[in-house]
Amino acid sequence: LFPDSLFISLRTRTGIEAGRALLTNDTVLVNDRINRLIYYGEPGDLEKKYQIPASAVFAIFGDFIGQPQTYEKAVRCLEGTHLCDTRIGEYTLKYGIDCYNGKAFKAFISGNTQADGIQADFDEFIRSGNKQIPGSIKVMTGDNKVNFTMTIRNIQTGWTGEIDFI
DSSP, rough: OOOOOEEEEOOOOOEEEEOOOOOOOSEEEEETTTTTTEEEEEEHHHHHHHOGGGHHHHHTTOOOSSEEEESSSSSSOOEEEEEEEEEETEEEEEEEEEEETEEEEEEEESSSSGGGEEEEEEEEEETTTEEEEEEEEEEETTTTSSSEEEEOOOOOSSSSSOOOOO
């Protein structure tokens, strides 16, 4: 896998794997293990369906991505918070960053209008090796079509090897 790739395994509360998703720069594969269906497509299909570019999916998991709108030599914190805007193509990403732990607590991704945006709220940070990641992620869309909360109990980064996508 390349640095721009993402492999996600979704499990139920009982530990049963419900699905797998693999996102690369040119392919999207989703294996619905419960309904025994495989969905495939291109990253552009995600953009058509959810109005965010596939490259912005990393922001939903707490990564700071995009090109900053303005260059600032120093971070300005007001009441422990710094607000920052970045861009990916025609999309704007607005971050709320907690100045005390240096992590984003909120990311909002929007296209041409604010109505088609997706917001992710990050909470309950956990440590994985030398990285700090959100343990709870709440995702909401402006049209309320997609609203869900993820709880991350375990994460593996820097993995190398082969992935069998059966």
